[in-house]
Amino acid sequence: MTLYNFDYVIERKGTDAVKWGGLTSIYGADDLLPMWVADMDFPAPPEVIEALEQRIRHGVFGYGMASFEFYQSIRNWVQKRYHWSIEDEWIIPSSGVVTALAFAIQALTEEGDEVLIQTPVYPPFNQMIENNNRVVVTNPLLLHNGKYEIDFDDFEKKLQSGVKLFILCSPHNPVGRVWTGDELEKMGKLCAKYDVKIISDEIHADIIFKPNKHRPIANIHPEFEQFVVTCIAPSKTFNIPGLQASVMIIPNPDIREKVQKAQSKVGFHGLNILGRVALAAAYNHGEQWLEDLLVYLQENRDFAMAFIEKDIPNLQVIAPEGTYLMWIDCRRLGLDEEELKKRLVEKGKLALEPGGKYGVEGTGFVRMNIGCPRALLEDGLNRLKTALL
Incomplete structure (x- = not known):
């Protein structure tokens, strides 16, 4: 019941x-x-609505900062749902996953660099690449017997051609695939082989139908943490996208510094107060x-x-x-x-x-x-x- x-x-x-x-x-x-x-x-x-109402009743909305509870809620959620132990310093707030994609593209590539996506895919992938004067390279998914699969021969050829960055959609929007551990491991190992960094958009990670299970690609193999930027948010899960709260999980300190530098160039300093409250309430009580x-x-x-x-x-x-x-x-x-x-x-x-x-x-x-x-x-x-x- x-x-x-x-x-x-x-x-x-x-x-x-x-x-x-x-x-x-x-x-x-x-x-x-x-x-x-x-x-x-x-x-x-209702637990999220109640937390927002309580914060609003306080009445003062000065400049805010991320609390211990904010970071703890994310760490606990990722550990419980995906068995991935992360650290506070790895967590970098962003107003949304699309914004995070833009920051990571700016931080990890140069103008004219090639960025790989798997089509058909969420349109902002293509838009963020082109808007930042990078070149879109596609690895089209293959539809076999009503299910999409990865063309790994083409995937490797595209990596060999000089691609600098791969944007993974996991689970995949719009085709609804939840990538298996084997598929994720194969993609990760090929990216490691050709020194291609990965941005993994995992905004839909919590919406999984049994018996499928989501696994963050960064947690598939220890070495993957060093070249993967994982983007998550409570927005799709708890239907709060209008509050604009998401985070990037970046274990590699050099990559993290580059992303933070890209954020500082546009004056981004953190999430709004209500976004932080909603995120923590959702992950703690939702x-x-x-x-x-x-x-x-x-x-x-x-x-x-x-x-x-x-x-x-x-x-x-x-x-x-x-x-x-x-x-x-x-x-x-x-x-x-x-x-x-x-x-x-x-x-x-x-x-x-x-x-x-x-x-x-x-x-x-x-x-x-x-x-x-x-x-x-x-x-x-x-x-x-x-x-x-």
């Missing part, structure tokens, strides 16, 4: 939410059901809420997959092993990306992420956010059926 209720639908319109308020600018209509942006439609854990959430999300996943298999058989769902994002193959419909989007918006009144945003390999796919009450999910699936049948 679960303690928390995820069925309650909360009105989010009029709250400056990108997901609900940005429909007209992105999709040209505001009467759509938004299942695109990767935040959930659940309130944060575990039961998360366990209940995982049960609910896995039921959402199974419900959506069964619905599509029965009612929209021309679509193929890539079963997510982690994340609350569902990657759906629409290529059998024979529609180009614009026609697919048009039918979703005009016929289905549904906002989904077009797969082409994630790289050319995503063309013909859509990404659906299933992190919502079951009633919204069922509504979205019926809209998908209306749009595409």
Whole structure:
């Protein structure tokens, strides 16, 4: 029996939410059901809300600093969930994982350097590389029998070609893979062989469906800690991305110093007070809420997959092993990306992420956010059926 209720639908319109308020600018209509942006439609854990309310009632919001509790909450969470012992000095705050990617790219590469990503992948990977005048190199994932795999021959060739940095998405957004220990070890050893550093975006690490298990790549082998920057956050896990609190875990002191220097160049000095409070409360008191959430999300996943298999058989769902994002193959419909989007918006009144945003390999796919009450999910699936049948 679960303690928390995820069925309650909360009105989010009029709250400056990108997901609900940005429909007209992105999709040209505001009467759509938004299942695109990767935040959930659940309130944060009550323990987090209570901690924020208590801090707000204090009433004074002067300059703040990270407390012992802040660092301890992160250390304890990483140890308990992933059996990785980390030290306080390894923890470097960042306002978000995308910001952390930018800092690490600036710190660990020079303009014109090549940076490797595995497409289809979260669009800011590509954007942060290009915005910082680096060169994007892709190692496209291979779709075999409904599951994405790594092309290790191509991966090694790209590392040999002079790549300086590899950005890993673990678990992978949008395809939902939770990389196995063997896959992570193979990637890590190849990066070590060719002296390629790794930024590992592990923002979805807590959203894992049984029997899969997340392992931080830095903790796969002792030597990996020396060339991996691990990015984590409570934002996806506890639905608090708007509070802008994340951290980088950087065991190597030279890399850590370079990243901190990149932060100092733009005047970044730490997280805001409420972000720190929410992070510590989530990691200290949110575990039961998360366990209940995982049960609910896995039921959402199974419900959506069964619905599509029965009612929209021309679509193929890539079963997510982690994340609350569902990657759906629409290529059998024979529609180009614009026609697919048009039918979703005009016929289905549904906002989904077009797969082409994630790289050319995503063309013909859509990404659906299933992190919502079951009633919204069922509504979205019926809209998908209306749009595409």
